[in-house]
Amino acid sequence: MAKQFSGKRPKNLGRTLHAFGGYLGRHRVLLILVALLAAVSAAANLLGTYMIKPIVNQITQVGSVSGLVGGVALAAGIYAVGALSTLGYTQIMVRAAQKILRDIRHDLFAHLQTLPLRFFDSQRKGNLMSMFTNDVDTISDALNNSFAMLIQSFIQMVGTMLLLLILNWQLSILVFAGYAAMFLYIRYSTKRSKFYYAHQQTYLGELDGYIEEMVAGQKVVKVFNHEEANLEEFTRRNEMLRQAGTSAQSYAATMIPAVVSISYINYALIAVVGGIMVMMGWSDLGSLASYLVFVRQSAMPINQFTQQGNFLLAALAGAERIFDTMDEEPEVDEGTVEMVRLPEGSPSRWGWRDTAHPEAPVIPLRGDVRFENVSFGYESGQTILHGLSLYAKPGQKIAFVGSTGAGKTTITNLINRFYDVTEGCITYDGIDVRRIRKDDLRHSLGIVLQDTHLFTGTVADNIRFGKLDATQEEIEQAARIANADSFIRRLPQGYETMVTGDGANLSQGQRQLLAIARAAVADPPVLILDEATSSIDTRTEALIEKGMDRLMEGRTVFVIAHRLSTVRNANAIIVLEHGRIIERGDHDELLAQKGEYYQLYHGMFELS
Structure with a gap:
């Protein structure tokens, strides 16, 4: 499958992350609050699970009903704090994400306004529209689904490992071996998915551009009975998108089943070995009960982490296209001559004033346009105009x-x-237009x-x-x-x-x-x-x-x-x-x- 695509992965992941980080930084207060609440939610989940140990031991070792009730009430309070934190960060994240997306759309549109006509002549309108729709949508998905979840999943992963070591370091050796197998597969799958996600975004933009052209030109299509040929071309492009999307999703979709399967094997192994340790008196039952829940839950933060990685891969592929466009050089304007209104009674209503030389007299705007030996080509080496000289008097x-x-x-x-001339010059009322x-x-x-x-x-x-x-x-x-x-x-x-x-x-x-x-x-x-x-x-x-x-x-x-x-x-x-x-x-x-x-x-x- 890989041989069918010749494109490359995102060229500069570091630059894309840096540019994206700039937009996140504009709303750092909201995002810091989201991070704190996500951390509280993760910590509450970890602490609530750990509370299984004292609750079970209260029953098996002490037999204290009041201790059991107090432990359950404390665990319930911890989970309630976690639930409220989750509700809080999801609501704040929605607002922060929409503000970030607004900024990206605004900056992209504002930058497009500054680009020279040459850029638009070389771009399909569908590709540009795809940036405002498909690419921005993938960024939206990543922000809403990934930012807080990545923080929460990371804390849960690290916290789970730490608590596993605290509860039973011997059993943790087996768990970490399973973790190592998970991460090795995730690394391989992520590498392949990233490659195809970039192609998926490219083909999606091309398909959108083709659809836009065909819809706009339906009258011509019908006049020349071109519907069947158009459908064949659409089918070809659609198939390329399908192949890229299938490859990207196939690799990404194997992450969660692989991680879950490894976690199930781990769980069964730990349950057997842990049970033997309890029977031998090497561990207490409360620690094993809490430990088994952690092992069972250990796959969840890893699954979430990898799932959010899929969103991020798609978002970064789309973000790179947006930031590449934002990096296009804007239209250069080094002119210093401006148009000013002249006083009543002047021979012309308007005049030219050179802001670089304010002492120079204002030149009346008369409309005298002259070409002096002008040569020009849209592409290097392909001259369209050859030494053109002409004039138009007012x-x-x-x-x-x-x-x-x-x-x-x-x-x-x-x-x-x-466009600017390649050779020669054009004057407007005796002023080189490049100075205006x-x-x-x-x-x-x-x-x-x-x-x-x-x-x-x-x-x-x-x-x-x-x-x-x-x-x-x-x-x-x-x-x-x-x-x-x-x-x-x-x-x-x-x-x-x-x-x-x-x-x-x-x-x-x-x-x-x-x-x-x-x-x-x-x-x-x-x-x-x-x-x-x-x-x-x-x-x-x-x-x-x-x-x-x-x-x-x-x-x-x-x-x-x-x-x-x-x-x-x-x-x-x-x-x-x-x-x-x-x-x-x-x-x-x-x-x-x-x-x-x-x-x-x-x-x-x-x-x-």
């Missing part, structure tokens, strides 16, 4: 056309610094993507996403600019209509109009439209042309479009091929050249 509309993979979207990704703080840079840009994403909330909330403090009046004005106001008012609750399932209750064109309204409410000086009208029918497109013209008025606009209606009126059209500019000019100039643009125009009427 208020100009620049259109990019070309075949799929020519580098059109890559250019817009570089403007807003989703990313938050301020992106605040100055309005982007409408080809793939519209709407969030669960009202229509107004989705428009307000472009400007969180936008008033209702500003939201409605933005909707009018995008010509979305009329269809919004026809919705059941108008602007308060709930949007669910990424806008499943709206048409594709309506979703795109909301995305345009979202950009309009932000009122940015620079607009990036990445095939923003690709999902809108020609009637809807004609409806929004005037609104789009109003939105683009006085702004620098970059357009990636495949419809000629959005390209013809651009100040400059740049034709790209394999990351290089092969033609540039306005619509009439490019037609006159009878080059690539001419072929696209007369051959397709739509650019891709």
Whole structure:
């Protein structure tokens, strides 16, 4: 079975435990209280069992009824203290565990917000979701079931061994031999389980990612009759998870039966030898009675200890994935230039101020964007853009056309610094964009993507996403600019209509109009439209042309479009091929050249 899996055990168990310990330390007071109550519970159990000796001896040797009653009452009081301690630590542990899980989820989500887009491009959404669900759940199980139980089981194991020595050290030699056999098997089984638990978590994340993709793409699946092939792939992945889970649980499941079997053998042997010792007068009956109960119970703390080890193995495999993600380098922002509002009467509403040089004058934000010999590749050695040089003067509309993979979207990704250039530089009002703080840079840009994403909330909330403090009046004005106001008012609750399932209750064109309204409410000086009208029918497109013209008025606009209606009126059209500019000019100039643009125009009427 082991040969079927090539993965490794958790790479750095010490680092994972150290990171996990940091979260435990945040709630050390509660956890210390849990530990103390668990210790009291364990001690009460040990002391209650030890009380068998004096109670039995009171009957067999003294014959004192009052002594018997007093001993039983004392034992009952000890067990009551233990029960109350158990109730106390379980309730406290629940609260402490939930606080720790809250912190882990918060820190994981907060760190994800700081990671560069490159990270998300290389990760499946299902894997990321699995961290918040499966991995956090395994940590929850370990905290609720293992933390206090490990302390209690450890104290009971050590206490049982100590009391066994006190009661009869000769018999204890046989008991400890059985303990040694138990621990040798536990060590072997734990080693094998740890290996497969890591694979189980990995395969579970991959399976979740596959399910998420298939559910999201059901329309495409059904269009191409891909259900049977999808089921085969799901079956393959599910089988890999089954094999890993079976192997992990098989090794783990043998621990308890093995420990119990050894303890039964021990018990039978001790009962025979101990009985002989009592008959020979080498031990009293009370000591043997108490001793036999301890031997019978000795397997329980060991079983519990190994069982909690299973929870911990699964939790550590999941925790390692979470902490590995938290160790991912956040998006670097070394910019010192920030966007500031200029006084009334200034030539621009906004300006750029360099916080590293406060004495330098504020540069008005005009929207002058220039590429100077820019080269870029998403992966090392695979260049997408080659020595690109272009400019957009304030208020100009620049259109990019070309075949799929020519580098059109890559250019817009570089403007807003989703990625940084490999060579050359991009300037914004004469400032290298790498010197501008990313938050301020992106605040100055309005982007409408080809793939519209709407969030669960009202229509107004989705428009307000472009400007969180936008008033209702500003939201409605933005909707009018995008010509979305009329269809919004026809919705059941108008602007308060709930949007669910990424806008499943709206048409594709309506979703795109909301995305345009979202950009309009932000009122940015620079607009990036990445095939923003690709999902809108020609009637809807004609409806929004005037609104789009109003939105683009006085702004620098970059357009990636495949419809000629959005390209013809651009100040400059740049034709790209394999990351290089092969033609540039306005619509009439490019037609006159009878080059690539001419072929696209007369051959397709739509650019891709």
